[in-house]
Amino acid sequence: MLSESSLAQAFTARGYKLTRPRRAVLKVVAQAGAGLSPAQIHARAKKFHPHTGLVTVYRTLDLLAECGAVRRVHGEDGCHSYAPASAGHAHHVICGQCHAVVEFEECDLAELLKTVQRRTGYKIQEHWLELFGLCPNCR
Amino acid sequence: MLSESSLAQAFTARGYKLTRPRRAVLKVVAQAGAGLSPAQIHARAKKFHPHTGLVTVYRTLDLLAECGAVRRVHGEDGCHSYAPASAGHAHHVICGQCHAVVEFEECDLAELLKTVQRRTGYKIQEHWLELFGLCPNCR
């Protein structure tokens, strides 16, 4: 779980100013247990700072992505939502019902990657994995 | 590799008409060795049937996706491109340089899925995997 203060710290560490609208977005992201679209984040952020503009939400999301604090998640329809991400390499499991998102780290693909590399001749550098299912609440 | 005629067959089998613009799109998709955006497909399709409209490209891509003949692929910037997909469950390896795409089928994730399921409590139903790297030509 991300804490608002750790996000704030990441911001100031990089020399970004901690403004009211940014705080509002950080608060939303820190509390989010699911992937949220910029518009959804905007709606929630306005509860903390009513004047928050959608543009600032986009800009703040960019910064958060830069810090590695959020990641885009892919849905059937595209990848228009962002989920909180802890430091380091990880992937997401997403509930198809309520969109709750949790991370997992263990992704032992070494064997698979080796096989694919051998069969395709590609040198594989990155991978991208997402799991979909039902969260404990929704099953 | 997809053949134009097998795509055509899939179309007629479903009662869709085989019109000139659709043929043009099928031809492009069958020949594509890389993920292509609707706009790119449009440009190429016009070489086969100059009057082809972009709208029809979108519509034909929808039909092809319905048939399982193409799949959206995800790039860093989003998922705006489509790659040929053979029947059945498979994933893509994408060249970061030239965007060449090949499929692979062996994805033995059973062990991984079981672990994640146990640790997160989610019931996992689907997965999504994409590999990025350098194709034989580009390395």
Added chain:
DNA sequence: GGGCTAATTGAAAACAGTTTTCAGTGTGAT
């Protein structure tokens, strides 16, 4: 506690990709 300045903001406009509309066209069945 004031100022100072560059970073930041948000309304509006611009932009890009996609979808809808609709009158006209072309396919495939008969």
Added chain:
DNA sequence: ATCACACTGAAAACTGTTTTCAATTAGCCC
């Protein structure tokens, strides 16, 4: 050849995102 209706494409409408720019504000220095 005829015909019904699926299909087409130009234009308009929409949606999500980015740019612009004058006004505001956070954080720093006194």
